[in-house]
Amino acid sequence: MAMRLDLRLLAGLAALGFLAALVGGAFTGMLYEGADDRSGVLGAFDAYLWRIARFTLWQAALSTLVSVVPAIALARALSRHPAFPGRAIILRLFALPLGLPAIVAALGLLELYGRAGYLAAPLGWIRGDAWPGIYGLSGILVAHAFFNIPLATRLFLESLDTVGNDQWRLASQLGMGAGSSFRFIEWPVMRAALPGIAGLVFMLCITSFTLVLTLGGGPRATTLEVAIYQSLRFDFDPARAVVLTIVQVALTALVLAMLSRLGASAVGEANLTVSSGRPHTAGFGEAVLNGGLIAAGAAFVVAPLAATLASGLQADLPRLATESGVLRAAATSLALASLSAGLAVMLALALLSGRRAFEAGRPSLLAAAMEAGAGFVLVVPPIVIGAGWFILLRHSVDVFAVAPVMVVAVNAAMAMPFAMRAIRPAHDASATRHDRLCASLGIAGRARLRLVDWPVLRRPILTAAAFAMALSLGDLGVIALFGSDAVQTLPYLLLQRMGSYRTADAAGIALLLGLLCLALMLIADRLGKEMPA
Amino acid sequence: MRTNARGVVLENATFAYPGMTLAFEARIAAGAVTAVMGPSGSGKSTLLDLVAGFRRPDSGRILIAGRDVTGLPPDRRPVSMIFQENNLFAHLDVAANVGLGRSPGLRLSSDDRAAIDAALARTGLAGKGGRLPRELSGGERQRVALARALVRDRPVLLMDEPFASLGPALREEMLDLVCELQAEQNLCVLLVTHHPEDARRAASHMLFVESGRIAAAGATDDFFRADGPVAFRRYIGL
Numbered sequence: 001m002a003m004r005l006d007l008r009l010l011a012g013l014a015a016l017g018f019l020a021a022l023v024g025g026a027f028t029g030m031l032y033e034g035a036d037d038r039s040g041v042l043g044a045f046d047a048y049l050w051r052i053a054r055f056t057l058w059q060a061a062l063s064t065l066v067s068v069v070p071a072i073a074l075a076r077a078l079s080r081h082p083a084f085p086g087r088a089i090i091l092r093l094f095a096l097p098l099g100l101p102a103i104v105a106a107l108g109l110l111e112l113y114g115r116a117g118y119l120a121a122p123l124g125w126i127r128g129d130a131w132p133g134i135y136g137l138s139g140i141l142v143a144h145a146f147f148n149i150p151l152a153t154r155l156f157l158e159s160l161d162t163v164g165n166d167q168w169r170l171a172s173q174l175g176m177g178a179g180s181s182f183r184f185i186e187w188p189v190m191r192a193a194l195p196g197i198a199g200l201v202f203m204l205c206i207t208s209f210t211l212v213l214t215l216g217g218g219p220r221a222t223t224l225e226v227a228i229y230q231s232l233r234f235d236f237d238p239a240r241a242v243v244l245t246i247v248q249v250a251l252t253a254l255v256l257a258m259l260s261r262l263g264a265s266a267v268g269e270a271n272l273t274v275s276s277g278r279p280h281t282a283g284f285g286e287a288v289l290n291g292g293l294i295a296a297g298a299a300f301v302v303a304p305l306a307a308t309l310a311s312g313l314q315a316d317l318p319r320l321a322t323e324s325g326v327l328r329a330a331a332t333s334l335a336l337a338s339l340s341a342g343l344a345v346m347l348a349l350a351l352l353s354g355r356r357a358f359e360a361g362r363p364s365l366l367a368a369a370m371e372a373g374a375g376f377v378l379v380v381p382p383i384v385i386g387a388g389w390f391i392l393l394r395h396s397v398d399v400f401a402v403a404p405v406m407v408v409a410v411n412a413a414m415a416m417p418f419a420m421r422a423i424r425p426a427h428d429a430s431a432t433r434h435d436r437l438c439a440s441l442g443i444a445g446r447a448r449l450r451l452v453d454w455p456v457l458r459r460p461i462l463t464a465a466a467f468a469m470a471l472s473l474g475d476l477g478v479i480a481l482f483g484s485d486a487v488q489t490l491p492y493l494l495l496q497r498m499g500s501y502r503t504a505d506a507a508g509i510a511l512l513l514g515l516l517c518l519a520l521m522l523i524a525d526r527l528g529k530e531m532p533a
Numbered sequence: 534m535r536t537n538a539r540g541v542v543l544e545n546a547t548f549a550y551p552g553m554t555l556a557f558e559a560r561i562a563a564g565a566v567t568a569v570m571g572p573s574g575s576g577k578s579t580l581l582d583l584v585a586g587f588r589r590p591d592s593g594r595i596l597i598a599g600r601d602v603t604g605l606p607p608d609r610r611p612v613s614m615i616f617q618e619n620n621l622f623a624h625l626d627v628a629a630n631v632g633l634g635r636s637p638g639l640r641l642s643s644d645d646r647a648a649i650d651a652a653l654a655r656t657g658l659a660g661k662g663g664r665l666p667r668e669l670s671g672g673e674r675q676r677v678a679l680a681r682a683l684v685r686d687r688p689v690l691l692m693d694e695p696f697a698s699l700g701p702a703l704r705e706e707m708l709d710l711v712c713e714l715q716a717e718q719n720l721c722v723l724l725v726t727h728h729p730e731d732a733r734r735a736a737s738h739m740l741f742v743e744s745g746r747i748a749a750a751g752a753t754d755d756f757f758r759a760d761g762p763v764a765f766r767r768y769i770g771l
Binding site for chain 2: 433440443447450451452455456
C-alpha cells in the first residue's frame with residue numbers, strides 16, 4: 001500500500017517542486033542582481049517608481065468601480081427576467097471575453113473607439129470636436145470594463161441564483177415591488193458577494209499587462225508590470241526591474257491576502273449557470289429599463305468583437321495566410337500552447353492525486369501546499385517570473401534562445417489553477433468511488449490509468465487542456481520579454497505589427513488568433529457540458 | 534496446532550480513531566459463514582477493513598490461514614471484499630468488471646475468459662457479460678461482484694452489508710446464493726448485517742461488536758437462545 005501511495009505522492013511533490021523551482025529561480029535572479037548592483041537598486045526607489053505604483057493602484061480601483069457597478073445593475077436586470085428570449089445567448093456571450101486574448105480585445109477596442117475607429121465620427125459629433133480616441137487611462141478603463149463587467153455580472157448572477165425559490169414566492173405574496181425586493185432580497189446577497197467579486201476584479205486589474213501595454217500610453221499611464229517589461233526590453237535596467245518586481249509582488253501578495261480574508265476565490269469560474277426558478281415579477285416600466293440595460297451591456301461586449309471581425313475581414317487574409325512569418329508564428333504558437341496545455345494538465349493531475357494520497361493519511365503542511373498550489377502562481381504574475389528568469393539567465397545563456405522553454409513553463413503554471421478546477425470534481429468523485437476497489441483488486445499504476453482513470457477523467461482532462469491551450473495561445477506575457485525575430489508567437493507578431501502601424505495585418509492576425517482561441521473555448525465548453533452524470 | 538488455523542485470526546488488533554480506540558481479539562472459523570452484528574459506529578466496518586487491509590492496525594497481528602498478513606496490501610491478501618455499493622466500474626461492462634478479478638491489467642487468457650463465463654453462469658448472469666452496470670438491477674450488480682469474487686478464488690470473502698439496499702425477497706435469494714457458493718468453494722465468509730434474520734438464515738457463527746470490542750462470539754443458534762449473550766439480546770430488542 002505504502003509503495004503505491006508513494007507514487008502519487010511523488011507526482012504531487014514533483015509538481016510542487018516544479019512550481020517552487022519556477023518561482024524560486026525567478027527570485028534567485030532578482031536577489032542576485034540586487035546584491036550585485038546595490039546602488040542601482042537603491043537608486044530605483046525614486047519618484048518614478050512611486051508614480052507608477054500609485055497609478056497601478058489608481059487604475060485598478062477605477063477599473064473595479066466601472067466594472068462592478070454596471071455589473072450589479074446588469075445582474076439584477078438579468079435576474080429579474082429569468083425567461084426572456086436570448087437570455088441564454090447573452091449569458092454565453094458574457095463568457096466569451098474569458099477566452100479572448102487580451103491583445104485581440106485591445107485591438108478590437110481601438111478599432112471601435114480609437115481615433116480612427118468605427119465610432120470616431122459619432123463620438124466626435126457628440127463631443128463637438130475631433131474624437132481623440134481612447135488611450136491612456138480611458139483606454140485602460142474601457143478595456144478592463146470590457147473584460148470584467150461580464151465576469152462580475154455572471155458572478156453576481158450566481159449569488160442571486162442562491163436565493164431560494166420560496167423567498168421569491170414569499171416576496172410576490174407580500175406584494176414587494178422592485179424597490180423592496182432589491183432592498184430586502186437582492187442587495188443582501190449581492191452585498192455578501194461584493195467584497196469577493198470586487199477583490200477578484202481588482203486583482204485582475206493590478207496584474208493586467210497586455211491591455212495596459214497596448215492601450216496605456218507613455219509614462220503617464222504605465223503600471224508596474226508594463227514598467228518591468230520596459231525596463232528589461234528597452235532601457236535595459238535590471239536593477240530597476242528588480243525593484244519594480246518586488247513592489248509588484250508585495251502589492252499582489254497584500255491584495256491576495258485581503259482577498260482570502262474576504263473569502264473570495266481568486267480563480268474565476270469558467271462555467272455559467274442559466275437556471276433560475278424565479279417568478280417573473282417586473283412591471284412594464286421596469287421591464288423597459290431592464291431591457292435597455294441588458295441591450296446596452298450586450299452591445300458593449302459584442303461591439304469590439306464585431307469590430308475585430310469586420311476589420312479582420314478587410315485585411316488581405318489570403319496573403320496573410322500564406323505569409324511565411326505568419327505561418328511560422330502560428331506553428332510556434334500552436335506547438336508551444338499544446339506543450340504548455342499538456343504540462344498544465346499534468347501539473348494539475350499530479351497536485352490533485354498527491355493531495356488525495358495525503359488525505360488518506362494525515363493532514364499536513366504539504367497537503368495544504370498542494371491544495372493551495374494555485375495560490376502560488378497568482379501572487380507571482382507571469383511577467384514577474386519571466387523577468388526574474390530573464391535577469392538570472394542573461395549572464396549565462398542567450399535569453400532569446402530559451403524563449404520556448406520559458407513560455408511553456410510559465411504559461412503552464414498560469415493555466416494550472418484553471419485546469420485543476422476543471423478536473424477536480426470528477427477526479428475526487430472517481431477517487432472516492434474507486435480507491436478501495438482498486439486497492440482490493442490490485443489495480444495500480446499504468447493499469448489503473450488505462451482502465452479506470454483515463455476513461456473516467458478523459459472529458460474533464462480534455463476540457464482543461466482545451467481551456468489551458470486557449471489561455472496559453474493568446475498570452476502575451478513571457479513572450480513579450482523573451483520573444484525575438486527567431487521565436488515569435490501570434491500575439492507577439494500581432495504586437496509587432498501594431499507597433500509598426502501595419503494595422504490591416506494586425507486586424508487579420510487578431511481575427512485568426514481570436515477565432516482559434518474561441519474555437520478552443522467552445523470545445524472546452526462542449527466537452528465540459530456533455531459529462532455524463 | 535492452533536484450531537481454526539485456516540480461518541481468520543485477529544490478535545489484539547487495535548486501531549485508534551480520535552476519541553475511540555478499537556481493539557479486536559477474534560477467531561473466525563474457516564469454511565463457514567460468520568455474521569457480524571452490532572450497533573452503528575461500533576466498529577464492524579473497521580473490523581472488515583483491518584482484515585481486508587484497507588487499514589493497518591496500530592498494534593497486534595492479523596493472520597489468515599495461519600499466515601501473518603498484517604503488513605500486506607489489500608490485493609496481496611487471500612481476501613475478496615464486496616461493499617454495499619460501488620463494487621463495479623461504471624464505464625466497464627460486466628465481463629470486464631469480473632475479468633479484473635483475474636488480471637488487474639485486464640490481460641485475459643482463454644482460460645480466464647472461460648472462468649469468467651463460468652462465474653457469470655453460476656451467479657445467474659449468463660449472457661449479460663456485455664451489459665454496463667447501469668443496465669443492471671441492484672441485485673444483479675451484486676451478483677457481478679460475487680462472480681468477480683469467484684474468479685479471484687480467494688479463501689476469505691468479506692461482505693459489508695452487501696444486500697442492505699435490496700428488498701426482503703431478493704435479499705433472501707442473494708443470501709442463499711452466498712451460502713451455496715460458500716459450500717461449493719469452502720469459503721470463509723464474514724458478513725456484516727443489520728438484520729437478525731440474515732444471520733439466522735445464512736450464518737453458522739456470529740460475532741457481536743460493541744464499542745470497538747468483540748462483545749460476544751459463538752454459534753448462531755446459541756445467540757438466539759433465551760440464554761444468549763445479554764448485550765446481543767438487548768441490541769435486537771429481546
